[in-house]
Amino acid sequence: MFKVIKPAAMMLVMLTLLTGVIYPALVTGLAQVLFPGQANGSIIRNSQGKASGSALIGQPFNNSKYFWSRPSTTAPYPYNAGASSGSNLGPTNPALAEAVKARIEAFQAADPDNKSPIPIDLITASGSGLDPHISPAAAEYQVNRIAKARHIDPDKLREMVRSHTEGRQWGFLGERRVNVLALNLALDTIR
Template sequence: MKKNLKALKQVFLCYIIMTVLCGIIYPGIVTVIAQTVFPIQANGSIITITLRDGTCKDYGSALIAQEFTKPEYLIGRPMGTTNLSPVSKEQEKLVKERIDWWHSFDPDNDAEIPMDLVTASGSGVDPNITPAAAEYQVSRIARERSLSEYAIREIISKYTTGRFLGFWGEPAVNVLKVNLSLDGLL
C-alpha cells in the first residue's frame, strides 16, 4: 500500500510538472517570441484598412485564402483538401468539373487553364496562385472592370513575390491583396 501511495505521488508530481512545463511555460515562451519576432504573422496577418470615414475594417488574412467567385475578381485555388491520389479517378473527375466550370465562367478564354486553378493545395487554404494562373484571368478582369490589361497586370505585379532567398519555392501572387487593390482599398 505504501509503495502504491509513493508511486501515485510520483505520477501526480510528474503530471503537475509536465502540465506547468508544456501547458504554461512552453506556450508562454513561444507566444512571447512570436509576438516579438513575428507580430503580424502571430496575430493572423490580418489586412486591416482604414476607410475614408476613419473607421478600420478587417478584410481577411494575407496567409489564409478567401473565396472569390465574381468575374471582376482574381480567383484563387479551389478551397478544401481531398487527400485524393493525383492519379485517382475521383481526382480526375474533380479536375474535369473544375475545368468545365472555368470554361463556363470565362467562355471567351481559350488559353490552357493553369493546374493550380483546378487543384486544391495541400492545406486547402493557400492564399496565393502562380503568376500563370493570374495571367490566365487578366483579360476577364480587365473586361469586367473596364480597365486595360496593362493596369491589371501592374496590380498583379505589385502583389507578386519572388522565390524565397532567390532560389527556394516559386513566385506567388496574393489573391486577396490583388482584389483589395482592384477595389481601390490598398
Template sequence: MKSLIRPAVTLFLLLSAVTGLLYPAAVTGVAKLLFSYQAAGSLIKHGNEVVGSELIGQSFSGMRYFWSRPSATAPMPNNATGSSGSNLGPTNPALVDAVKARVEAIRAAHPAQTGAVPLDLVTASASGLDPHISPAAAYYQVERVAKARGLATATVRQLVDQYVEGPSWGIFGDSTVNVLKLNLALDKA
C-alpha cells in the first residue's frame, strides 16, 4: 500500500504544478505578448478613464444615445458577473409579455418608424451581455438620436455607417455595430 501512495502523491503534485501553474502561466504570457489588448479585456478608454469593454454591453436609456439590446442578467442589466439569458422559452407568457412591452416602448420612442422593430432591440442575447446590435437596429434609431442631439439625420446615419463592423474574418456571422463605440463617437461629434 505504501509503495502505491508515494507515486500517486508525486504524480498528483507534478500534474497539479503543470496544469495549475505552468500551463496557465505560459498561456497568459503568450496572450499578453501577442494579444495584449484582448488579454487586458479589450478595454475602451476615454482619455485616461476606462469607460467599458468592447465585449460587454452597457445600458443606454437616454434619447441622445443609441440603445443596446435588452439584458437578462441579474440582479442588474449587463452584469458581467452574472452572464445568463432569461431561460424563457418562446411560448412562455412572461417572455411574450416582456417583448410586447419592449416593442411598445420602442414604437413610442420612434413614432416616425412604421416598419418592423428589429428583433435585437426587444430580445436579450443568450449571454445577456451582447455589446452589439444589428445595423438595422442602429439605423432604426438614427432619427430619434439626431432629433435629440439637434443633428442632421444624414450626419448620424453617416456615423453609423462608419461603425458597422463586418462579419468576423469576413465570413463568420453578420455585420454588427458596437453600441458603446458608436455612442462615444457620437459624443465626440
C-alpha cells in the first residue's frame, strides 16, 4: 500500500507546486511586465496622482457640473462592482417603463432648455450594470447643461468630448465611446 501512496503524494506535491505556485507566479510576473496597467486594475488617476477609479467600472455622477454615466441596476448602491448584473426586466415590464420614465424626467429637469431626444444609453442600464462608457451622442447631449453650470464655452466642452472619444476596439469591434470618469477628471482640470 505504501508503494501506491508515496507516488500519489509526490504527484500531489509536484502538481500543487506547478499549478498552484509556479504557473500563477509566471502568469502574474508576465502580466506585470507586459501589461502593468491592466494587471493592476486599469486605474485612472486624477491630476494629483491619486487613484480615482478604474477605467473598467462605472461611477455615479449626479452633479450638474459633470457628465452623467449610464444608469446602473446594481444594488443596493449604484455601481456596486460586487453586485454586477442587469435588471432582467423585459420590454413589457411596467417597472422598466417607469424607471426609464423617471430617468427621462431627471434629464429634462436638469436641463429644461434641451429639447433634443435623449440618447438611449443615458436612460437604459447596460447588461452588467457597471458600464463606464457613454456614447459620444450621450456626452454631446449633456454639453449645454455642463457649460451653464461651469460657465464654460460649450465648444470647449465639445472639443474635450472629441479628445476623450475612444475608437472601436481594434478598429472594427463595438462602437465609439467616451469614458465618463476620465472625461470628468479632465473637466476638473479646467480653470
